[in-house]
Amino acid sequence: MSQPAEVVSSKISQLFHYINGERVAGNSGRFGDIFNPSLGVRAAEVPLASKAEVEDTIAAAQEAFPAWAATSVLARSRIMTKFVHLLYEHQHELAELVCKEHGKVIEDAMGSVLRGIEVVEFACGAPHQQKGEFSDNVARGIDIYSMRKPLGVVAGITPFNFPAMIPLWMSGMALVTGNTVVLKPSEKDPSCPLRMAELFVEAGGPPGVFNVINGDKEAVDALLNDERIKAVSFVGSTPIAQYVYATASANGKRCQAMGGAKNHMLILPDAELEDVANALMGAAYGSAGERCMSISVGVCVGDEVADRLIDILKPRVESLRIGSSLDTGLEMGPLVTKEHREKVMNYIQMAKDEGSLLVVDGRDFVCDGHENGYFLGGSLIDQVKPEMQSYQEEIFGPVLQIIRVGSFDEGMALATDHPFGNGTSIFTKNGAAARTFADKVEVGMVGINVPIPVPLAFHSFGGWKSSSFGDHNQYGMEGLRFYTKVKTVTARWQDKGLEAEFSMPVLK
């Protein structure tokens, strides 16, 4: 069992930046608090970088860039392979850091570390992936070939909810393609990305190639406004994603900015409701609903489906196994901070005030032995209507809202018309309905009898509408394209001399 709050409350760790292969204390004089959400205590302090500190970090990455870009892709890939081995060796340590600062339960944290490592494994294939194209003899003696070149110094700005996986999504593809990285992780849980950057250097990554600078808006703005940063990859809430995308683009940078979500599961009358309930329990309440691919809305076609499903879900939501992150065999841990828990509680109240029905209200849940932790029970809300604010907005907590619709078309329209378009899923035995749904629904990632359709590392991740701004998805070949620019060479090698040609070639 974890230690009770009184035992650990006196130990406050001092975190750092990781710049040029070294831990750096930071000199801005500003610090952010990091909490252990299971215990509800301040556990660490993180330095929040000033603009000048961010600029120094960019300078270190800029200096490291030419040599790293000139390193052969095979050599970079070998370092990434060693990095993968070290990540596996340290996966439990990394997962524990996630548990202590984020609050995921240990099994889930291990899974999130694995999903990140898989992207680095994919990145090890860069010698093949980064190959250019070649067309020989396109005219007499002329060949055309293209190369994929790194961009330079690139920035990653990441959210609190996946402190291992999302930094690895970005850095895996950025590093192997020859860029140097300045990562600005969430100030709520930066220990895991700091440790991963150290492991990269242990794997043989040159100092300055992978840097982590901690901070808040001041650090983000410094990255967005520095002309040495050539690309920005952001994942976080929609208002900040919009701001980052607009500012980075206005400053001439390549930018991909992933935002919030409200993911619908459409449940047709022919679906096996026990399977649906199993899928929904994990997809709505796993990681306390703090996943951008969580299912937050169950759309039931017909009252009978809704009534039967709620009968199955209610006792299961009431008896979710909730506890301290490092204890095993649990289904859900605490929320990340007290403020975030309050925000989720306010949404539950809003849903009630708007006229929906609180079938299970998780607000009164108390975790025995961890009374100060930021826990909430699961909430299940029925009779939700599309015009309600609690439906329109992202709640990002262990709350499942149920909407009843009269038909498949009406259900699909809900997911299509919602401002967010990250993920969605359909549960049915009807292949034609599933196919139509996958084809027509205006959402970026679709599951068919799969509740959380996060694509594996060799595909790519990205939503539509207010869930994503910019042209490229994360990781897979999309990641490779985001982190490289194409140069195309047209070369003539022939024995005879050149003649002057004033017109473009015509058909003869």
Ligand code: NAD
């Ligand atoms: P957030 O937007 O508050 O923070 C994300 C990053 O932006 C952090 O590094 C933070 O320091 C920085 N930031 C915060 N406020 C800023 C400001 N005013 N100016 C500049 N930078 C700022 O998001 P969060 O609460 O850490 O993460 C949860 C959100 O992320 C949810 O909305 C979730 O849906 C979303 N998310 C989306 C995806 C996706 O791929 N679409 C994946 C994971 C999480």
